[in-house]
Amino acid sequence: xxxxxxxxxxxDIDASxxxxxxxxxxxxxxxxxxxxxxxxxxxxxxxxFAKLSRSNVLPTxxxxxxxEFAEAYKAICEQxxxxxxxxxxxxxAALSGTYQSAMIAKxxxxxxxxxxxIDSRKASYVHGMICVEAAKAAREGKGKQQILDMIDRYLxxxxxxxxxxxxxxLQKGGxxxxxxxxxxxxxxxxxxxxxxxxxxxxxxxxxRGTKKALNRVLETFQEYAQGKPxxxxxxxxxxxxxxxxxxERIKQEFPVADSHLKExxxxxxxxxxxxxxxxxxxxx
Amino acid sequence: xxxxxxxxxxxxxxxxxxxxxxxxxxxxxxxxNVFPVPDGDTGTNMNMTLASGAEELRRKESPxxxxxxxxxxxxxxxxxRGNSGVILxxxxxxxxxxxxxxxxxHSRQFAEALKxxxxxxxxxxxxxxxGTILTVAREAAEVAVRAARAxxxxxxxxxxxxxxxxxxxxxTPEMLPVLKEVGVxxxxxxxxxxxxxxxxxxxxxxxxxxxAHKPKPVVNEADLDKLVHEQHAQIHMKTEDIHxxxxxxxxxxxxHSTEPNKKPFTEGLFRxxxxxxxxxxxxVSDDEVVKxxxxxxHPGNVLQYAQQFGSLHRIxxxxxxxxxxxxxxxxxxxxxxxxPVPQTVAARGEAEELTYGLxxxxxxxxxxxxxRSMGVHVVVEGGQTMNPSTEDFLNAIQxxxxxxxxxxxxxxxxxxxxxxxxELSDASVxxxxxxSIPQGLAALVAFNGAAGAEANAAAMKRAIANVKTGMVTHAxxxxxxxDVEFKEGDYIGIAEKEIVTAxxxxxxxxxxxxxxxxxxDSEIVTVFIGEGATQEQAEALEAALADAYPNVEVEIQxxxxxxxxxxxxxx
Numbered sequence: 001x002x003x004x005x006x007x008x009x010x011x012d013i014d015a016s017x018x019x020x021x022x023x024x025x026x027x028x029x030x031x032x033x034x035x036x037x038x039x040x041x042x043x044x045x046x047x048x049f050a051k052l053s054r055s056n057v058l059p060t061x062x063x064x065x066x067x068e069f070a071e072a073y074k075a076i077c078e079q080x081x082x083x084x085x086x087x088x089x090x091x092x093a094a095l096s097g098t099y100q101s102a103m104i105a106k107x108x109x110x111x112x113x114x115x116x117x118i119d120s121r122k123a124s125y126v127h128g129m130i131c132v133e134a135a136k137a138a139r140e141g142k143g144k145q146q147i148l149d150m151i152d153r154y155l156x157x158x159x160x161x162x163x164x165x166x167x168x169x170l171q172k173g174g175x176x177x178x179x180x181x182x183x184x185x186x187x188x189x190x191x192x193x194x195x196x197x198x199x200x201x202x203x204x205x206x207x208r209g210t211k212k213a214l215n216r217v218l219e220t221f222q223e224y225a226q227g228k229p230x231x232x233x234x235x236x237x238x239x240x241x242x243x244x245x246x247x248e249r250i251k252q253e254f255p256v257a258d259s260h261l262k263e264x265x266x267x268x269x270x271x272x273x274x275x276x277x278x279x280x281x282x283x284x
Numbered sequence: 285x286x287x288x289x290x291x292x293x294x295x296x297x298x299x300x301x302x303x304x305x306x307x308x309x310x311x312x313x314x315x316x317n318v319f320p321v322p323d324g325d326t327g328t329n330m331n332m333t334l335a336s337g338a339e340e341l342r343r344k345e346s347p348x349x350x351x352x353x354x355x356x357x358x359x360x361x362x363x364x365r366g367n368s369g370v371i372l373x374x375x376x377x378x379x380x381x382x383x384x385x386x387x388x389x390h391s392r393q394f395a396e397a398l399k400x401x402x403x404x405x406x407x408x409x410x411x412x413x414x415g416t417i418l419t420v421a422r423e424a425a426e427v428a429v430r431a432a433r434a435x436x437x438x439x440x441x442x443x444x445x446x447x448x449x450x451x452x453x454x455x456t457p458e459m460l461p462v463l464k465e466v467g468v469x470x471x472x473x474x475x476x477x478x479x480x481x482x483x484x485x486x487x488x489x490x491x492x493x494x495x496a497h498k499p500k501p502v503v504n505e506a507d508l509d510k511l512v513h514e515q516h517a518q519i520h521m522k523t524e525d526i527h528x529x530x531x532x533x534x535x536x537x538x539x540h541s542t543e544p545n546k547k548p549f550t551e552g553l554f555r556x557x558x559x560x561x562x563x564x565x566x567x568v569s570d571d572e573v574v575k576x577x578x579x580x581x582h583p584g585n586v587l588q589y590a591q592q593f594g595s596l597h598r599i600x601x602x603x604x605x606x607x608x609x610x611x612x613x614x615x616x617x618x619x620x621x622x623x624p625v626p627q628t629v630a631a632r633g634e635a636e637e638l639t640y641g642l643x644x645x646x647x648x649x650x651x652x653x654x655x656r657s658m659g660v661h662v663v664v665e666g667g668q669t670m671n672p673s674t675e676d677f678l679n680a681i682q683x684x685x686x687x688x689x690x691x692x693x694x695x696x697x698x699x700x701x702x703x704x705x706x707e708l709s710d711a712s713v714x715x716x717x718x719x720s721i722p723q724g725l726a727a728l729v730a731f732n733g734a735a736g737a738e739a740n741a742a743a744m745k746r747a748i749a750n751v752k753t754g755m756v757t758h759a760x761x762x763x764x765x766x767d768v769e770f771k772e773g774d775y776i777g778i779a780e781k782e783i784v785t786a787x788x789x790x791x792x793x794x795x796x797x798x799x800x801x802x803x804x805d806s807e808i809v810t811v812f813i814g815e816g817a818t819q820e821q822a823e824a825l826e827a828a829l830a831d832a833y834p835n836v837e838v839e840i841q842x843x844x845x846x847x848x849x850x851x852x853x854x855x
Contacts, residue, residue: 187658208808
C-alpha cells in the first residue's frame, strides 16, 4: 500500500525535493490587488519580494478551496491506485483555513480514500521539514502508523524562534495573535516570536536590537540541544547573507547533524515581510 | 532664657525658624553636593520638603505638641523629595510618633523623641551610609539624650544637640572618602544643621521671620483673570494638537468641615490632583475661595472632584477644539494635507481597567515620549534637578485604575520617595529601583503585561543589572575625583556613578566615555541626545563606535533631557 505525503505550499519545500520524494503541495494564493498568483507556481520567492518592494498595495493570501484539495486527492488516487494512503500535514489551523479546506475536501469525496489530515500547528519549513522526514520514511517502506507516530514526535519536539524586521506585516495580516502587546515602541525592540502549542504566533521574549535577539535565541537553543546532535534550519526572507552568517555560527556552536538554509515562500512572506530570520531545530 | 516645657506653639516657632534658615541657605547646601555636575539639589530638596511640613503645620496650628508634631510629620511625608528629604521626613515621623497625644513635653521626652526619629530614619534607609545626615542626626540625638539626663532645660539640650551636630558634620569627610576627596562636608548633614540652628534660635527667643508667617495673598479676581487670559493667548499660539479639549474655569467656596460630605481642602493636593486631569492649570486660593482654570478633556471629572471641597460658582466651560477648528478652517488653504498615519494598537488606546499601571520619572520630551511608547501610563516630570515628592507619586498612583502599579524612579535620588509613596498607598505598588533612564528602559523592555507581578519585578530587576549607563554633562566647579582632574565648564563623562573622563570638548569627552563603557561583549548602544548636543554629533559618535566595534548596534534617539548633553545606554 503506497503512502503519499500531501501538504500545502506554505510548507516551503523546494520543488526539486518535492519531486524526488513524491510530496504533493497544494498551492495557496497570493494577491496583489487584483492580480492573483499561485504560491510557488506562478510566482517565486525572488519574484515575490522584488514585487513587494515595488508594490503600492500590500499583498494578501488565501487558502486553497476544498475543491482544489479534492482534486489533489483524486489525482493521487488515480496515480497510485485506490489503496493509496494519504497523510496530509497542513499549515497551522490557528493561522489559516487551509487545514479546514483539506478536511472539507475529505468529506466531499464520494469514493473512500484513506486520508489522515493533520493540523501541524506549524508553518513554513517547520511543517515542511516534517513532511520531508515523513516522505523519506514512506520511501523506506515504513507503515502508516509508524510514520504518524514519527510525525507526532517531530511536532512536539521541533523548536522554532523567529525575528521579524517589523511587526507591521504580521499585524496587517491579523497573524500577530498574542504577540500584539509588544508593538508600538519608539525603541528598536525586537520581539522574539515563536509558535505556541496551539499554533499561534506568540511573543517568547523581547530585547533591544537584532544582535541581542539572535544571542537570546541561540542561548535558548543551547538549553534545548544540551550538546546533543540537532537538525538545524535557518529560514529568511530576502536577507540571505545574514541568514548564511547565522547558519555558520550555528555549525560552530552546535553539533549539527543536518542543516539547511532556505528562503521562505510568497505566502509566508506576505505575513512576515522582508527581513525575517527564523531558526528551527529538532533533535537528530 | 530657659524652657522646661515644649508645647505646640513653641515647637511651631522652632520649625518656622528652622525652615526659613534652611530656605536662606539652599544654595550653600546645594553647593556641597559631591558630584560637580549642574544638578546639586540636596538643599532644594530638603527645603521643599521642610516647606511642605511647615505649611501643613501652619494650617493646623495647635498649642498641643503632639498635634503640631503630627501636622509637621504629615506635611514632611507628603512633600518628601530626594533621599535627604525622605530621611528628614522620617526623622520627624519618628519624633511625632514618640510624642503622640502629648500636650507638652519635657527635656527628656524631647531628647527621646529626637532619638526615636533617628531610629525611624535608619529603618527607612535600606543601606544606611555613615558620614551622612543619618550620622549627624544620630550622634546629635545621642548627645541630646545624655544632656537631658543632666538638665531639664530644653534650650540647653538643643544647644548640646546643635553643637554635636556641628562636630559630627565636620567629621563626615573622615567617614565618607568621597567627601574628603572633593573637600566638602555632607550636604544633607549641613541642611540638618541649619534646621537645628533655627530650632535653637527660636528656643532662645528669636521671633520667626516675617516670611514664615506671611499671610497668603487674597485672591484678586481682576488680576487672576488677566493672568488666565495672558496664558490663554500663549497656549493658542503654541497649540497644534489639543489633548485637553475644554477650557474650564470655576470657583470653589471652601466649606469648613460643617457639612458632613465635604473633604478638607489642601491646596497642594488639590493642585496636583487637578494636574493629572489636564494642563494649563492655575489654582489661586485663600481660606474661603479657590479660583481654578484648567484645560481638561473631561471637565465633568474636574468639577466632580472640586465639588468635594465646597460649592461651585461661576462655572465656564468652552470647547477649544471648536474654537481651534474655526481658526484652522480659515487657514485651511495654506496648510498642506496631513498624511494619514496607520494606527497602531498602542495608539488606539487600551481598555480602562488596567492590570498594570506603569509610572516612570523622566525629564526631556523625547525620553517621556519613548517611555509612553513602551506602555508607561504616567510620566512624572523630574530627574536629577527636580526630584518628585512622595505626594507627586501618591497622586500619580491615585490617578491610575490598575490592580498592580509599578514605579520606575530612574534616579537614585528618587527611589526613596517612590518607596515611601508605595508604603503610604493602599494600592499594590512595586518600586523597581531603577537609577537611570537606561535602567528604566531596560526594565520596561523586560516587562510583560501578561506575567504576574512577582515574575515581572524579578525580570525587571534582572534587566537593570544588564545595562550600563553613561552621561555627559559639564562640571560646575574645578575639582578632581580619583584620577580625573578638571575645570569648571569641562565636559565630564560619568559611567554609572563614577567620573571617568573630562575635557573641554564635548565630542572628545563623549567618545572617551563610550570607549570606556563599550567592549567586545556589548550588543547595543543607545545615544540619547540632550541639551547642547546635536544629531550630527551623535552620528559622529556612531561612526567612532563603528570603527572600534563594528559588531555593536547603535541607535540614536532624541532625548531632549536638560543638563546632560548625552545619555548612553550600553547593553
